[in-house]
Amino acid sequence: MFKKIKAWAKNLKRQIFILYYACKDHRVPWYAKVFAASIVAYAFSPIDLIPDFIPILGYLDEVILLPLGIMLALKMIRKDVLSDCEVKAEELMRNGKPKNWKGALIIILIWVVITVWAIMKIYPHFS
Known part of the structure; x- marks a missing residue:
């Protein structure tokens, strides 16, 4: 198996x-x-x-x-x-495997933006 x-x-x-x-x-x-x-x-x-x-x-x-x-x-x-x-x-x-640091950086930046946006929506007093 x-x-x-x-x-x-x-x-x-x-x-x-x-x-x-x-x-x-x-x-x-x-x-x-x-x-x-x-x-x-x-x-x-x-x-x-x-x-x-x-x-x-x-x-x-x-x-x-x-x-x-x-x-x-x-x-x-x-x-x-x-x-x-x-x-x-x-x-x-x-x-x-290929090492695509630019692609990895883009993915990380997208997740950071989503996280910051979510935090600002959940805790509006931070903005």
Whole structure:
């Protein structure tokens, strides 16, 4: 059973890398790029929609929502583009993950803005 889970997780990681390269491909329509980029950003983000400390529900996004989003994003992209991205993803998995500090900074800034906005809404006397 552990081998099946490990294989499933590796395949999920490969699909995220495929979407990563699809976001950069000029043949992918803009709406598919936006959706795929959102999925990739969410997958790499340390912040979950449903926090992991919540029993059972905490892992719902990793087990159901993320794979569902990946599946939908992959369906929006043409097969020939996916094949090209698949080759790049396989090469990437052999050589190691990319380090995109600009993307990480953007994600962190978005979460900071959302957090500050939420705090200002909850505690209006701070603003």
